[in-house]
Amino acid sequence: MIYALGLMSDGTFARFTEQAATRGIDVVVVDLRDALDGEWVFPVGCGGAAQLHLPERSLDLQPDGGFFCRIINLASTESDPQRARRWQALLAGLFAWINDIPGRVINRREAGDHNASKPLHEALLLQHGFSVPESVTTCDLTEITAFLREGRTVSKTVCGVRADTMEVTDADFAGFEPAAGPVHLQRLIEGTDARIHVIDNEVIAQRVAASDIDYRAVEAYDGLTTFDPDPAIADRTVCTSKAMGLVFAGWDFKIDAAGRYWCLEVNPMPGYGVYDRRCGGAISAALLRTLGAVSC
């Protein structure tokens, strides 16, 4: 059995469930908001089934199943402290159980956690043999100024919270106070954007014909086309995804004029819907196959 655990209000999760339905694949869908309003039992250490008593139905999650997880913690959005703590408890139990079971999980918790610390993430990508644009993370204005003077620069969040990448100059740091930092600055790479989705051993690569610094910010998804990436890069993304414990990963690259692939990041929980729509649902199909569907 294939299970999908997430939030129906999450477009990527909805895309997965819709694609499964379109292909006639049975998927047990659990909206975590329903789980929060119900009761749960997660047995850890004995290989047992988890039990969920949702407002409208009860069900068992079998430990040898295939699990598509987009588990988003909404505790910080709850105004009621009791409900916030209930979110934490629900996810603690769910993660403990998911990490313990033998079934196929996309993705287990902690795999790719380092994406939430960009300098660490980039250092690890470098260790795995990828070319990574140089970066500095600091509150020190002297360091910031020095980096800006070495070449064109973009600014990103350090913690990986989704925010538009933008080009910055000295003027953006006039009056900068260390208390407003740290900031993460990265050398701007001019070139074509590419997203490579790795699903187990499968690679689906797409590139964007856009000249913007952050094509996602201007929603330039219509220019997405599939392409065959450099085989060495494709192999490295598959191997590194496995090494990081990621069954499913979304790799972001800039390909410069010389054809060099600059790795920007690997997303451990990629929002893949917009890419899937432009490749005929190939990513969803690969996910379903990986989770055990035989007819995809």
Add this chain to the structure above:
Amino acid sequence: MPGHPDVLIVASPRDELACQLHEAVSRRGRRCTLLDGPSAARLFTIRVGEGGAHVSPDIPLFIRASAWPRQEGASEDERFLRREAYATFWAAAALCKSPVINRPAGRSSMARLTISAIASRMGLRPGDKHSELYVSKPAMALGRLDPPIWGEDIDFRTSEISALRPDVPARLRTVDVDARYEIVSIVGTRAFAATDDPRTRRGGLPARSRKMAAHFGLHFASVTWMVNADTATPLRVSGEPSMAELRTCRDAVLEGLCEDLCP
């Protein structure tokens, strides 16, 4: 390194162990500073480039979770700034070359593991007897676990099931009322058992605790064991030993930490 301490302790100023370590390091004539997490994060610059990662200042760190207290009632901007600081500090601690106790790696921290998670992560299968249930309320465990059942709720209150609040999620297990308990504290290759019970030595608990801490990448840890007539089962591994857990070996632990932070 001029302008920077010899050792940086990153913890709450109310963290008793951190304060005692601060005194112990200072008594050795080393410059030691204690800062909370966000203040510590703002000290560091991390450069990543073709030559690898470079952290400045690269100084020995002792890290406690108390450095990052809960932010009740914080605004969205405050929470964002705190996440930015945390992400920076995590990278600095993971990438610097100096000793770091405990060094975070690919994941941000490993504060505490309980019996079922230890078994899961070490590839052990303790079986029903040592499994745990995570439940939305204690009554959900009735009929699924043999009595006597004890548990810990989401506010870390521990008691027998009937004394737990009935509407609060909890983690529960069957307890062995005949078992005794041992705590082994680890600092690097040093192991300090809380008792001198001969079963601790016979069961090889100091060596097994060292191995377990190393498996989880913990230089400083406490391992709590449940000891029966013929077996010993790890109940809890903590990368955040409390003063209560260290009460029988506090001085030796402080000495070990000083030696490893200021070699």
